[in-house]
Amino acid sequence: MDAELEQFLMSRTNNIQSLRQMAVDTIREAIVMGYYKPGEPIRERQIAEKMNISTTPVKEAFRTLEYEGLVETVPRKGTFVSNMADTSIEEILMLRASVEGLCARLAAEKMTPADKQKLKQQLERMDILLQEQRVEELVQENTTFHRMIVTYAQSPMMEQTWNTVSAFDRAFRKLALQQNKEQTEGFAEHWRVFEAVEQSDGETAELEMKSHILRTLDHVMKQEQRRRGE
């Protein structure tokens, strides 16, 4: 085992809500950071030992990560990092566009005036950050905005689904961590989503959110082309 990885696993003794959650977060990040490569085995005993916990929470963590698509357990053989290579950023963003589009539609139909006010405040906060070019925070708040839409959809199913997609999205973004800055473009599109939501126009809200994310995809693809062209 890589010494750096060992250090990483041991260092995560903080943030204890439950050992299970700690294990989920730590292992996920270890995979996402590239400490484990696709196809490589992850041994529950080893993880447990390095994290100074028992195998029980590690096993439970594996079940969650398996559902997120990050690992795959073959009974009595081992748990392995999934080949996420089979999932492209293109597929991820297409699915995100559809899912968040539907969330926007439901949110538009269900949100109360108070909810709408909060959403508006979020966008205003983001506008300021954009003007001041505080990119780091802006990326953070952007995620919050999207999460708000999902929450306001008030659908456990949509939320679960979004979580699944997000797990892949996060993994991908860290692996190829560019594009975050690019996303500062087209932030104005958020307001178009909001306007539809404000008027409780579900159909428009869905379309706006969907095309917003698909435009992000366009940017990513063009950027990819540019990199290859150089």
Add this chain to the structure above:
Amino acid sequence: MDAELEQFLMSRTNNIQSLRQMAVDTIREAIVMGYYKPGEPIRERQIAEKMNISTTPVKEAFRTLEYEGLVETVPRKGTFVSNMADTSIEEILMLRASVEGLCARLAAEKMTPADKQKLKQQLERMDILLQEQRVEELVQENTTFHRMIVTYAQSPMMEQTWNTVSAFDRAFRKLALQQNKEQTEGFAEHWRVFEAVEQSDGETAELEMKSHILRTLDHVMKQEQRRRGE
């Protein structure tokens, strides 16, 4: 605990790939069949005892079911059946339409001639069942068809996502188990999906699959109205 439920849990001693998987399937079905009602607690010790297994595989099963959105665990307080009431059949089918639509697109782009052949055979099998009005089997094979599309999309993420949506779909269908027969209508639409797939026309495949499922939704909604009108 209901005696009927007790019987149900005890009877599931067959089909042993792993106790964990058995627990997942059994508990899921128990919820879906309505033995457990939304909000009701599910105790891991009780389940383990009735199924004659230890709590370890039950705990792992809970993690999977939690990700599927069927249960919710509050640390040291209990595991409870989720309030799926907040999810309507309308939302389920809208999401399914989007997800399977995307799967159809990817499948169309990725499938080999051999794959296409298998898909065609599946549809032919269904045609025969339809002619002979063997509804029970037809419903089964219909599910297989949809699953094939997802599999041929060759995307772990799409598959995971579809699993999540399907968990909700199954739950709803059993709770209000009508509509299965209604689905024998519009089976011809499957062929339109196939034709697009055969020509590797992803865009059309997506649209056809999406509208196919949305038409199912229409049927369900109209049926709902009719029932209320009576």
Add this chain to the structure above:
DNA sequence: TATTATTAACTGATATATCAGATATCAAAG
């Protein structure tokens, strides 16, 4: 009697020991 403190009985969370399949090792037989 109403209120508070105490305890007993839940619950899930965790640690640990053991079971069981999969696999690699290595020695004996061909």
Add this chain to the structure above:
DNA sequence: CTTTGATATCTGATATATCAGTTAATAATA
């Protein structure tokens, strides 16, 4: 030298005992 089969040693799977919050019942107190 190759093949075969016994065995040691991996791995995850499972059972069980114990830990630690949570809650409800109960007893002590005002």
